[in-house]
Amino acid sequence: MTATATSRLSGRPDSPADLRTFLHGLPGVDKVGIEARAAALGTRSVKTSSKAQAIDLAIRMVDLTTLEGADTPGKVRALSAKALRPDPADPTCPPVAAVCVYPAMVPTAAAVLAGSGVHLASVATAFPSGQAPLEVKLADTRDAVAGGADEIDMVISRGAFLAGDYAKVFDEIVAVKEASGPAHLKVILETGELGTYDNVRRASWLAMLAGADFIKTSTGKVPVAATPPVTLLMLEAVRDFRERYGRQVGVKPAGGIRTTKDAIKYLVMINETVGDDWLSPDWFRFGASSLLNDLLMQRTKLTTGHYAGPDYFTLD
Amino acid sequence: MPKSSTPTRLAVRKTYKLYVGGKFPRSESGRTYLVDGDNVALASRKDARDAVVAARAAQPKWAGATAYNRGQVLYRIAEMVEARRAEFKALGVSGAEVDAVTDRWVWYAGWSDKIAQVAGNANPVAGPFFNISAPEPTGVVGVVAPPSLLGLVSVIAPAVVTGNTVVVVASNPQAAITLAEVLATSDVPGGVVNILTGSGAEIAPWLASHDDVNALDLAGIEDADLATELERAAAGTLKRVLRPVSGVDYTEDPGTGAMTALLEIKTVWHPKGF
Numbered sequence: 001m002t003a004t005a006t007s008r009l010s011g012r013p014d015s016p017a018d019l020r021t022f023l024h025g026l027p028g029v030d031k032v033g034i035e036a037r038a039a040a041l042g043t044r045s046v047k048t049s050s051k052a053q054a055i056d057l058a059i060r061m062v063d064l065t066t067l068e069g070a071d072t073p074g075k076v077r078a079l080s081a082k083a084l085r086p087d088p089a090d091p092t093c094p095p096v097a098a099v100c101v102y103p104a105m106v107p108t109a110a111a112v113l114a115g116s117g118v119h120l121a122s123v124a125t126a127f128p129s130g131q132a133p134l135e136v137k138l139a140d141t142r143d144a145v146a147g148g149a150d151e152i153d154m155v156i157s158r159g160a161f162l163a164g165d166y167a168k169v170f171d172e173i174v175a176v177k178e179a180s181g182p183a184h185l186k187v188i189l190e191t192g193e194l195g196t197y198d199n200v201r202r203a204s205w206l207a208m209l210a211g212a213d214f215i216k217t218s219t220g221k222v223p224v225a226a227t228p229p230v231t232l233l234m235l236e237a238v239r240d241f242r243e244r245y246g247r248q249v250g251v252k253p254a255g256g257i258r259t260t261k262d263a264i265k266y267l268v269m270i271n272e273t274v275g276d277d278w279l280s281p282d283w284f285r286f287g288a289s290s291l292l293n294d295l296l297m298q299r300t301k302l303t304t305g306h307y308a309g310p311d312y313f314t315l316d
Numbered sequence: 317m318p319k320s321s322t323p324t325r326l327a328v329r330k331t332y333k334l335y336v337g338g339k340f341p342r343s344e345s346g347r348t349y350l351v352d353g354d355n356v357a358l359a360s361r362k363d364a365r366d367a368v369v370a371a372r373a374a375q376p377k378w379a380g381a382t383a384y385n386r387g388q389v390l391y392r393i394a395e396m397v398e399a400r401r402a403e404f405k406a407l408g409v410s411g412a413e414v415d416a417v418t419d420r421w422v423w424y425a426g427w428s429d430k431i432a433q434v435a436g437n438a439n440p441v442a443g444p445f446f447n448i449s450a451p452e453p454t455g456v457v458g459v460v461a462p463p464s465l466l467g468l469v470s471v472i473a474p475a476v477v478t479g480n481t482v483v484v485v486a487s488n489p490q491a492a493i494t495l496a497e498v499l500a501t502s503d504v505p506g507g508v509v510n511i512l513t514g515s516g517a518e519i520a521p522w523l524a525s526h527d528d529v530n531a532l533d534l535a536g537i538e539d540a541d542l543a544t545e546l547e548r549a550a551a552g553t554l555k556r557v558l559r560p561v562s563g564v565d566y567t568e569d570p571g572t573g574a575m576t577a578l579l580e581i582k583t584v585w586h587p588k589g590f
Binding site for chain 2: 305306307308309310311312
């Protein structure tokens with residue numbers, strides 16, 4: 001099995017049946033166990049100087065996101081400016097990892113971010129449903145890259161995945177990876193729609209085998225987004241994948257992470273599951289919009305010694 | 317065979333907990349202290365932080381409720397105080413004080429839909445405008461309450477009747493938390509009144525410097541130096557501060573001053589005649 005899977009790493013699966021055999025050969029997930037483990041990792045107390053470092057690291061890991069129908073160029077410019085200087089009152093506050101927008105807004109954001117070191121991510125491939133023909137998805141991707149995006153967040157076809165058509169999902173990821181060229185490819189599994197932990201594990205491996213640089217939990221557009229157990233499961237998948245194939249893949253939980261406390265729980269989880277190698281913005285990201293303000297308020301509390309309020313930070 | 321004795325019934329002992337966001341949590345710190353043999357939660361700065369979050373979350377909806385509705389809720393509080401008369405009495409609150417407390421809630425309930433007429437105005441201006449001044453609530457108010465139950469009600473009621481929400485540090489814990497039980501059963505939305513039991517000197521500085529608290533009522537602070545310190549801390553965010561006044565007789569007619577002190581006047585110029 002290792003041989004066929006390895007050959008898949010460098011190209012197409014030998015046959016749809018092989019891929020299915022491989023994915024269904026992955027060990028089942030212990031639901032009770034993984035939920036208990038994730039909950040236990042959420043009880044650590046991180047204080048004072050460790051907390052200050054954790055907050056700065058979390059800020060550097062944020063993919064500052066706006067994915068609304070109501071996005072205007074003005075809002076995207078303002079968000080990009082905030083990404084460069086999250087706390088204008090404090091020059092020691094680090095910039096975020098990336099800005100994440102719709103393809104139509106990529107040129108606007110690129111103009112602000114050019115040369116800053118802050119990455120520009122664009123969702124593509126008929127985000128958020130992924131229900132469009134492949135040609136449309138590829139054109140969407142090429143547009144975003146041509147506009148200046150250096151990271152592409154694609155969605156998988158959950159419909160095809162749930163119907164058991166793994167080869168179609170695999171081929172799509174390979175095609176989008178090719179279309180995105182030098183840009184980093186993040187593959188959104190939309191775990192809230194996959195139904196079971198077993199499916200999340202299979203989708204993670206499928207995406208990594210097809211060449212994903214990052215696996216991402218959710219679009220943020222369905223009720224169930226990133227949860228600690230799902231993220232823990234995906235961290236285990238990238239750890240096992242590197243052990244087996246020697247290639248490191250990043251993880252991005254997105255949606256539903258709103259507080260500093262939650263963010264720090266995820267950092268603890270990384271440290272305990274995959275170790276230092278992933279404790280960097282190159283290998284772990286938070287897809288979030290409101291999280292950043294909470295991180296800034298907690299940071300302000302630590303630097304000034306008194307509690308901060310939302311009135312003193314930007315709305316978006 | 318020995319005769320079975322009648323079992324003695326064990327007393328149900330009560331722990332007085334905090335009142336935050338409509339719930340009765342223990343202190344986040346786990347601390348308690350003894351007051352007249354009762355266990356009382358000793359609030360920490362983090363309880364104050366949580367209470368401010370709850371008060372802020374509740375504020376827009378409470379201020380957005382109609383004045384008529386707020387009046388009804390305050391009247392309901394008066395009804396529920398009546399129902400707990402015996403319980404207050406057992407805590408050493410005199411019948412006359414319970415009467416006064418009930419009357420105070422009814423009195424403020426009546427003010428809810430009248431304060432705008434008294435504190436607001438249609439201003440005559442030299443120009444084609446309707447010029448209207450209307451009072452609006454200040455927002456989240458941190459309160460260090462005086463020790464008596466009547467004093468406590470006399471600082472909470474004028475703040476909440478106009479649409480503010482409050483975080484109160486109470487120094488008479490059993491009566492204050494019994495009042496919280498009244499509030500919890502009076503249709504007062506969770507978070508409108510939050511009551512912390514513990515030391516004003518410990519918690520008030522955190523409320524004074526908190527960026528998300530809009531006003532500070534220091535009625536229960538007796539140490540003049542501490543009051544000055546708190547006022548200085550509050551200046552960082554330009555909070556409205558009500559200084560403590562010594563020797564207040566809470567049985568007297570409170571007047572409208574306590575309400576207007578926690579209102580901001582908004583003046584609108586509206587063009588007419590076009």
